[in-house]
Ligand SMILES: [Mg+2]
Ligand SMILES: [Mg+2]
């Protein structure tokens with residue numbers, strides 16, 4: 001029988017994360033070798049190497065690691081070397097998809113920093129070339145999938161899944177962007193319904209559904225199986241919580257810990273916080289939000305944050321976090337163990353709740 | 358036997374182009390209906406409708422129409438209704454791929470106009486949202502291919518081909534962008550070798566190889582057949598000529614006719630023209646190029662154009678055009694008629710040579 005690889009927790013003496021990171025080094029080398037078959041000149045190779053190194057590793061890797069842990073839950077045993085490699089390759093495909101979105105999102109949001117460094121488009125000599133770099137990152141996903149899965153029965157299903165989730169995310173980004181035009185601040189445009197649409201589409205599918213669905217596909221669950229819908233029933237609410245938390249940290253998190261300076265208030269974003277504030281605030285507070293939300297100056301941002309403090313949005317968030325956790329755990333209990341292992345979802349929940357970065 | 362549709366020239370009483378345009382209307386409606394299944398809110402639908410209408414139709418449609426005419430050449434007869442629809446769908450996929458590249462290319466090149474109107478990113482209220490719009494346009498390619506070809510034997514090959522050509526184009530764009538950084542003009546970076554790489558990758562694969570390869574796939578030629586390599590042998594030189602022509606028109610074409618104001622000199626582009634000028638110019642002319650190329654001011658551009666006039670680059674281009682035409686016609690003669698119909702290439706050549714827009 002094929003050699004099994006121990007993929008447990010650090011406490012069990014094995015570092016899942018380090019193994020995943022080591023596989024990145026291999027894949028990055030393979031991608032650069034692959035570019036040589038396209039006769040890419042040396043300065044092009046050097047550019048791509050630097051760009052990948054700047055934009056891909058160094059994140060939390062929750063999405064990518066979830067492919068590995070989910071496949072392990074599905075198999076109910078340690079993975080073989082081949083299974084682990086396949087899960088890690090698809091895990092890195094999720095991380096590449098994320099990088100594709102983040103490189104471009106930072107341009108569209110005029111963001112300044114990411115993971116403790118200037119956003120890629122603000123790095124020396126990069127600028128708008130970052131747009132084409134984002135495209136290249138997206139394209140490498142399909143280079144890897146072709147290399148590792150071209151002969152597999154589920155190859156077309158894998159491509160369909162990646163395309164589908166990419167599209168959903170782009171539709172969510174569109175709604176995020178046009179609901180919050182920076183040159184035309186109008187808080188009446190916001191609503192919890194719009195907020196929920198944006199969150200489901202711009203975050204939940206690619207960050208929560210995709211890693212689990214990829215593991216399910218690797219496990220051989222047919223693409224038309226109802227199990228994928230069952231998984232969505234837990235993973236979309238989990239994604240909704242995650243984005244509320246992201247919005248909370250954008251304002252209340254410590255920039256040194258989260259690795260970026262939040263700009264949601266300046267960017268006029270339809271954030272969880274402003275959607276909580278709007279139905280709670282009195283006329284005077286509303287006036288302050290109308291006049292100060294979506295403005296670039298620190299003075300304006302400070303006024304918005306003061307209203308948030310008066311409304312105790314931090315306390316409100318703590319309550320929401322508890323309620324949301326209870327709700328997701330209840331949804332997991334409703335999962336049919338004969339269809340999907342509950343611990344696959346529990347592992348994911350543990351990665352996400354009460355993070356501070 | 359299935360109903361055949363007459364797809365001839367206008368002189369034969371049938372307008373291939375009008376039929377192709379009418380199919381666009383159908384496909385655009387289908388894409389918007391499809392977005393409703395993603396629950397896209399009304400303002401999102403309105404945005405996408407406007408964006409597609411602004412960026413997709415109204416071009417020359419040479420690439421898209423070539424899928425139709427190539428399939429007709431391969432079949433050596435009129436197409437059935439279904440064959441025509443399939444060729445037109447893939448033709449529009451090439452046009453969508455082109456729009457994806459142009460929307461983003463205009464941002465990266467700081468271009469002002471396209472097809473006689475402001476570039477999409479310069480349209481009222483758009484700005485950097487155009488980046489995500491480009492992504493959506495790319496994603497619609499895979500929506501259409503899934504809808505029309507999911508059950509076909511060549512579905513995975515079709516996806517591989519689109520991914521491959523997208524990747525090649527992005528590598529070409531990368532070399533185009535980093536060979537011509539606007540903040541660091543250095544003409545010694547340019548060379549005919551670099552020029553040829555950029556042209557092959559950023560233009561020839563998607564504009565010349567792709568439409569013909571798609572028709573070949575529709576015709577049932579297996580993806581691993583040597584015929585695709587035979588086609589490349591003609592289509593890459595044809596693409597090289599086309600880009601030289603594009604570079605020529607960027608400087609010497611009439612903006613009213615080509616629908617855009619050329620910016621290659623301002624953008625410090627590794628253009629056919631500057632690569633011709635560099636080995637020909639004397640010390641004084643070289644100094645003028647060094648000091649004025651890649652500068653935004655009209656005075657600088659005028660000095661560059663004056664050097665081009667002194668070197669008679671227009672006459673040089675006319676010679677190159679004749680030589681290039683003769684070379685491509687000779688390559689077509691070398692094509693094995695048992696493998697691929699020569700008239701497929703001749704039709705394409707006729708669309709391309711001596712265009713003025
Ligand atoms: Mg952002
Ligand atoms: Mg954003």
Ligand SMILES: [Mg+2]
Nearest residue numbers: 246247250264
């Ligand atoms: Mg955020």
Ligand SMILES: [Mg+2]
Nearest residue numbers: 462463466468
């Ligand atoms: Mg351009």
Ligand SMILES: [Mg+2]
Nearest residue numbers: 462465466533
């Ligand atoms: Mg360009």
Ligand SMILES: [Mg+2]
Nearest residue numbers: 603604607621
């Ligand atoms: Mg041009």
